[in-house]
Amino acid sequence: MCAMKAHKAPNSARRNEQSRQAILTATRELIAEVGYAKVTIEAIASRAGVGKQTIYRWWPSKGFVVLESFVALIETEEGAVELPDTGDIEADLKLVMRETMEEFATPAFEAPIRALNTEIINDPALAEAYNEKLAAPTDEVMRARLRSARHAGQLSPDADLDLMAEMLYGPLYQRWLLRSGPLTPEFADGLVEAVLRAFGPRA
Amino acid sequence: MCAMKAHKAPNSARRNEQSRQAILTATRELIAEVGYAKVTIEAIASRAGVGKQTIYRWWPSKGFVVLESFVALIETEEGAVELPDTGDIEADLKLVMRETMEEFATPAFEAPIRALNTEIINDPALAEAYNEKLAAPTDEVMRARLRSARHAGQLSPDADLDLMAEMLYGPLYQRWLLRSGPLTPEFADGLVEAVLRAFGPRA
Incomplete structure (x- = not known):
């Protein structure tokens, strides 16, 4: 037995x-x-x-199954969960933001994530699962790269890295979700330059 | 006849x-x-x-009727369509962002706008109407206040006011929609201070 x-x-x-x-x-x-x-x-x-x-x-x-199916995809693509670190935070962030925007503009990615967002907005439990399982790991990857830049003196010692990440992703998210403007390389670059002026080392 | x-x-x-x-x-x-x-x-x-x-x-x-019902509300509250201009852009923006966050946290405002956003996300025509009738007038009010600050030398002469407005509202919108963080006065103030470091006059 x-x-x-x-x-x-x-x-x-x-x-x-x-x-x-x-x-x-x-x-x-x-x-x-x-x-x-x-x-x-x-x-x-x-x-x-x-x-x-x-x-x-x-x-x-259904929303939770779909969320999990995306999380599983990220977990298997282990190579994707680290940001480039060439030592140049401006170049690295511009690359990441340009790639993120391209990804958001890809129909195969866009349609399901847009639909998932629709459900998240009206379901606090699903929002919590999304923040914990998809957003938090992504944010942590970004914060790790920002910590490295802060350590290298490319950011102000007191730079608020959480706020910095939100200021990079928030305007992109809003433009994408509301289709309020195009997701261009110029937008990505302008956003990165402004955020680096805000959190770069003081003159 | x-x-x-x-x-x-x-x-x-x-x-x-x-x-x-x-x-x-x-x-x-x-x-x-x-x-x-x-x-x-x-x-x-x-x-x-x-x-x-x-x-x-x-x-x-239905989405279009609801959108119009909100537009009509803003049109009748004529006093609300101008931002405070005390001459101090930091104080004025902090006040506006704190008030906006409070408004977004009010159940009577929150529920219908959240529902309207759900429809906007999946309906490009409704998104266009929303951007034209609700977002554009709000953005223009913000830009008018920013132009006044730039004119007064409180912003850099080449400050991109459109990007600035997106960097103020984008992170707030994302936090609110995804419930990814609290809408606190500290968040409002930190956001305004960072945006002003990015677009303020160069030292």
């Missing part, structure tokens, strides 16, 4: 992990194929070969 | 304007009473005493 249990647990864990990955992959595929709005829990379950109840046991709603 | 027409036109215009105001008032009242999501065109028409077709003749969807 004891041996059986010991034997069974790993198999069960492995099966769970396989089901989890199948669900997350199915979610991303379906979003790409039919668009976020038309993706249903039924369709995800059917494609992943699991029961609907399996999905509902692990996630409270 | 001619006289009748001349007589009829003003009456018709007046009736139209009365219907329009009744619709916009009914929209705001219903949002306050039942919440944005539950407001229907039927309910608005019924409360305003007009036919559904009248509403659909003037606006393509």
Whole structure:
């Protein structure tokens, strides 16, 4: 009995992990194929070969499954979770902001993230999960690069790195979400230059 | 015949304007009473005493009626469309940003604007109307105050006032929409101080 249990647990864990990955992959595929709005829990379950109840046991709603499917993507692309550090904070930030803007302008990325944002706005629990699982790791990567720049004397010793990150991403997010202006390299560069004037070493 | 027409036109215009105001008032009242999501065109028409077709003749969807109902509110509060100008740009911006944050934290304001944002994100035509009718006038009021500060030598002569406005409002908008941090007076002040370091006169 004891041996059986010991034997069974790993198999069960492995099966769970396989089901989890199948669900997350199915979610991303379906979003790409039919668009976020038309993706249903039924369709995800059917494609992943699991029961609907399996999905509902692990996630409270579609928004949470979608969030997790993006988090899983970032976790597998481990190379992507560090910012370039050439020693030149201005060049590095301009590169990162230009790349981020290009990514936001890519339809395959844009559509699901826009849809996810729609749900986040009206669901505080989903917003909390988003901030914890997607935004916080991204912000931490940015802060690590900013700490390195501060250490190198390229930022003021008392620079508020949290505020700095928000001032880089906030205007980009607003422009993208409200389509209030184009996401151009000039916008990226202007934003980086202004933020560096605000937080650079005092003359 | 001619006289009748001349007589009829003003009456018709007046009736139209009365219907329009009744619709916009009914929209705001219903949002306050039942919440944005539950407001229907039927309910608005019924409360305003007009036919559904009248509403659909003037606006393509609920989002546009709601947007117009907010625009109308701003247009009647004429005193609110100018920023304070005490001659001290830092003090004035801090006051404005603190007040804006308080407004965003007020449930009666927050709920409908949050719901409206949800629709704007997925509707480029509504986003365009929002940017033109609500955001552009607000931005212009901000830019007018910034121009006055630049003229007074409190900003650098080449300060990019559009970017400056985006750097003030973007981080606030992001925090509010994603609930990623509290909207505190300290946040308002830190944001204003950083933006003024970026765009203030060069030493």
